[in-house]
Amino acid sequence: MDVSKKIIEAVKDAGVVGAGGAGFPAHIKLNAKCEVVIANMAECEPLLFTNQALIQHHPDEVLQGLQIAMQATGAKKGVIALKKKYEACRKSLEGKIGYYENIVIHELEDFYPAGDEHVMVKEVLKRTIPMSGIPSDVGAVVHNVETLYNIKRAYRDGKPVTEKFVTVAGAVRHPLVVKVPIGLRFSELLDLAGGPAVKDYILVHGGPMMGSEVDAGDTVTKTTSALLVIPDGAFPHISRRARMEVLLKRAKAACCQCRICTDMCPRYLLGHSLEPHRIMRTVSYGLPDTEAVKNSLLCSECGLCEITCPMGLSPRRINSRLKRLLQEKRIRFPKSNVERERPERESRKYPTKKLIARLGLYNYSHQIQYANVRIDAKEVKLMLRQYAGLELVPLVKEKDEVKAGELIAKAPEGKPGINLHASIDGVVAGIDGSSIVIRRG
Ligand code: SF4
Ligand code: SF4
Structure with missing residues (x-):
């Protein structure tokens, strides 16, 4: 077996998915040839320090992961795309990077959303990914730095993904970054940070811009980058609480068609045909502008339109709703080249x-x-849907004894997917259609 295949098999066996976003299986990304592998170290969502902590404490693992990803894809160059302001990360990389061939650091400015793959490829390579395209269309593959850390552990050490680096921040008593077993309940994560420091709040999984509201009983998955306590009155609290019917009524009553949402939209500025103000007009007045509606498929849901709208409206959530409806009808936006950047x-x-x-x-x-502490979870609940894919099939039954790192679920036969491993030693205390609970003996 050649080296590329060995890497891809090891990463597949270890159940590595993109640790920063939708959780796309890493072995599929590694199975494409490219010229450049970019390590995404933008961490542009406010309050998140997960990747910064990882780079500072494990620079070698990330650099080795990048080197392995370059080997698998045949890339001649590796780039760590890092914000200029992350000086401590830069220092920890500079001490090591000289030992790795063809890997360089690219400094990014401090803007949002520098971590969007379309924006990042433009910033680093000056190449424009086609609308509805992916980085490999222009010779690049982009991996989150924690994904690279997991790729290194999978290929060099034979270790499956059982732990996750997570930021616990916002209105908590002792914000921290910590490595925890996958499946740990959010309530226990909150306890590690001293609990909420305010009475009225919502819990957000991920960043304040793109993250979703969760319950304290939900659990850490392979894509959990952060758990944030967002206090009442802060923008992400207000924007997530408004109901869709209310958003639509407000759009009709208050959208003045100033087009600021479009003028500030990062995808529009790259030259995409996405124009949120046109979508708002169409939705508000029931206009038959099918082209504008179809363009909602180009939306990254970054939320900048929501932040910049002077009337407090939410083109992002309306786009997101339209996207889901179009996707359910299997309507796609055809891959097409961008004419020119604005x-x-x-x-x-x-x-x-x-x-x-x-x-x-x-x-x-x-x-x-980063709090370098060992977490001895008494119980974990591992979700059978760890990423934007199919539900996994359990390989264990109730009362089975399992060891941390043991394979407990895999993709349905003949379907693409990932492996899931026990994150603690224990006994299978419960299985239902959506999760496996393991309790320490
Ligand atoms: S910024 Fe707000 S008010 Fe202006 S066009 Fe967009 S949604 Fe309408
Ligand atoms: S969320 Fe708004 S600003 Fe972001 S890509 Fe979509 S339309 Fe553009």
């Missing part, structure tokens, strides 16, 4: 500091440290 793109990059102030999260945006 000339105003450079001047419209949205600074992260401004974003934090607008979100009402300034008081929670201070630097957070």
